[in-house]
Amino acid sequence: MVELVVVSGVMIMLFLGIWYLGKFQDIQATTIQAARYAAWERVVHKPTAMSDATLQAQTRGRLFSWNTDPFKSTDGQNMSNGGKWATQNGMWLDHTGGGKLLGKPGDVTVSTTSSALPGGTFMNGALKAIKAVSAAGGLTGGTPLNTGGLYQSQVSVRLTDVSSLPAPLNDMKLTLNEKHAVATDSWDASGPKEVAMVTRNYSPAAIFEKINPLLRPLEVGLSLIEPSFKDLHLGQICPDVVPADRVGSGENLKVYSGSSPCY
Known part of the structure; x- marks a missing residue:
């Protein structure tokens, strides 16, 4: 009986541990997807067209709020200042089924940066030459070529401690962090007009x-x-x-x- 009690306690802990690892990995998979989504959105939309705050709200609404609705331009507008989850993935609940592992939208943060493409002396020199020629766009009326091209995102997800678990599992203060980077070709264009306006400088x-x-x-x-x-x-x-x-x-x-x- 003593052996059964001791082994049962260990087995229950192992079972819960494996169960929670699966839940955490599922949230991490979504966090990875969110980092990719944020990086690609920053490639398409400049910060002047879509701020990090707007992108963060959309990321919360589209990837962390569990629903089957189509994407809308208003996704996440109620989550920009914390708010509450409308619905959430059942996989992201604790073992009691009543506690959320993601407590509120404010636990998901998104940030992006853009910078020049990495490279050695030759690459940096080529970019400077392109930028100098592109400056002539004021004379021809063209659009300056973007000499950047490296867009990076970081998504952090702070998990809620499960108070019903025994110590020290009830106070782990886990945060999932994922980064993603996209290197783009500045010569790419969205249509004939953009091709013409970029080419005009040269x-x-x-x-x-x-x-x-x-x-x-x-x-x-x-x-x-x-x-x-x-x-x-x-x-x-x-x-x-x-x-x-x-x-x-x-x-x-x-x-x-x-x-x-x-x-």
Whole structure:
């Protein structure tokens, strides 16, 4: 009987320990996913468009509030200042089923940073040269190229102590921390217009776009001598226009007339 009592106590502790390890690992898996989500969102949205506070509230609402609803722009708006969980994963409850291992949204914190891409002397020199050329965007009206490209996130999740567990398991003060980093290509663009605006900085002829109305009479006069001059539009950049000699047989394109998709 004594052996049974002693062994039973140990076995119960081991059972609860394995059970709670599974619960903690499930929360950690969500924390890893949250760090990835935050890093990617920071790549897409600059801090001026989406602050860390907004991103933090959305991360809480979308990844730590257990629901099957589609994502909405208002996700997490009630969690920005702590708030309460609307619903939560049953896996994240203690062994009694009544205590939450994540007590409140304020226990989940998200922060992001952005910096230049890591590299040696050559990389740093290349970035400085690109930045210097990109500064000419004020003359051509282009968009400066982002010489950064390393976006990092950190998500911390403070777990609630389970008071019903025996000491010292009832006062572990556990915090899960996960980081994620995304290295991006600054030349990537979301559409033809962004391609044109970034490329404009590196196209000296793009400066003629600002004085194109003044050159128009000259183009009309020259077109009397050479008709092709009427299709000359100095300074315009057309990302999606394919030269005729690059188009395969049977694929005819309309003649470029200076309209969209040119910028």
